[in-house]
Amino acid sequence: MPDSARAKGFDRFADVSGAAGFRIVAVEPGRAEVALARRDDLVQFFGHFHGGVITALADQAAGIAVTSGLPKGRIGVTVEIKVNFLSPADGSELVARAKTLKMSGSIGVATVEVFSKNGATETLCAFCTATMRALDLPAESR
């Protein structure tokens, strides 16, 4: 995890993301990249990454992109998320790249492109939009 991510406290996302093995690759205000290596408990019937896993990864990337643009002590939580599955996620790794389209009042909207990686080849396998709401973190978590 880059120091910039740790400084924002993203190492506290240590639950589903930790269990699944999400890796924060890059964070800057309004942008985030999160990766995930293939594992047998992350796939579906056909042996490709499961749609729920893809969605969780996209959600994490969107949340970090939006949160990284908020003042310290505020966090973006998901109001709604929508994912189109475009091609089989049959690579050895997933990479989700999120960017904030707009922050307006406490509402932010992000898009996420999710790529399936095989060696040096990346294929767009899912496209996601997410609406986030900015909340104050509980005092003890800041």
Added chain:
Amino acid sequence: MPDSARAKGFDRFADVSGAAGFRIVAVEPGRAEVALARRDDLVQFFGHFHGGVITALADQAAGIAVTSGLPKGRIGVTVEIKVNFLSPADGSELVARAKTLKMSGSIGVATVEVFSKNGATETLCAFCTATMRALDLPAESR
């Protein structure tokens, strides 16, 4: 798992769902109910069920609802899924109830209500729509 579910082959969904502990509670053509008990690796930052887990559960329920209405040897795969998170999923169990709204040609649309359960109390915590495409299963899987 009910025998009707096993007869349709839904015990083959044994990957993410199996790893996470999804339980198929009921299946009939066009309807499915799937449940999931709370576990520490299924929650997010605030200790509630993670949005990606909720989405995976809803996706599974929608897929089973649509698939259960298809002829043997056909399966519904997700084209797109959309989830609105309505209240904190802070119960000890999730229950997703899916129904097929419409099957038209090879395209099906399902809605899913996801409830957070605490004892006998159920609270609607997420609402999902999913668009599915019917595919032929590979011969060896039928």
Added chain:
Amino acid sequence: MPDSARAKGFDRFADVSGAAGFRIVAVEPGRAEVALARRDDLVQFFGHFHGGVITALADQAAGIAVTSGLPKGRIGVTVEIKVNFLSPADGSELVARAKTLKMSGSIGVATVEVFSKNGATETLCAFCTATMRALDLPAESR
């Protein structure tokens, strides 16, 4: 327009809705029904109601359902809307029935079923979810 709708000020929605001929059939807190008769400038290529018209009608119904549950002087505006088109809207009239699923802080979520009507027969032709944000109306509009 029912008096209850006029009392809430819904007769002020007199623009696209007025031009297209939207009719508010029923309003109660958290629910609304809005209808629209077929007209040659409201159809698409195949002579069915246009998807944009269906969406506008669903949006109006969702907005009224959410707004009708808000205190006087507050109005629901659309954050995002999603519509699945389920069958051809080839009737002589559309009827959109909206209900608020959840109001949480200033965010509300509604679902809308849109029916295509031919005589006494109603066919579900579209299903919509909408996320709304509650805003204060400008003082002069209250």
Added chain:
Amino acid sequence: MPDSARAKGFDRFADVSGAAGFRIVAVEPGRAEVALARRDDLVQFFGHFHGGVITALADQAAGIAVTSGLPKGRIGVTVEIKVNFLSPADGSELVARAKTLKMSGSIGVATVEVFSKNGATETLCAFCTATMRALDLPAESR
């Protein structure tokens, strides 16, 4: 309308689009730009372009982007559409720019950026994703 658009038959979209005044600005395989000038019957309560009008414009642009990549005699019809409204559409003109993300079998997915234009200034006011299904046009329409 550019000749390339007329050659593909897009001048036949002459109904809601014609009534509202949609103008096809540019078409190439997988891409389309459609514009719309402000008119009093296209606005909502606050005097901005109505969400239904924005959606109809985005839908048209998405449909043309997808259809322009299909063989002659095939047309893309909308399975589902989702629009996030990002800022007030208070310009004198709307411009929708659509591109096809993926065509897979008979299913295509497009994204659309909608800009509100005031003189030379463009502001992103809405972001849309649409799922389309490719159909054969009736013989007499080809």
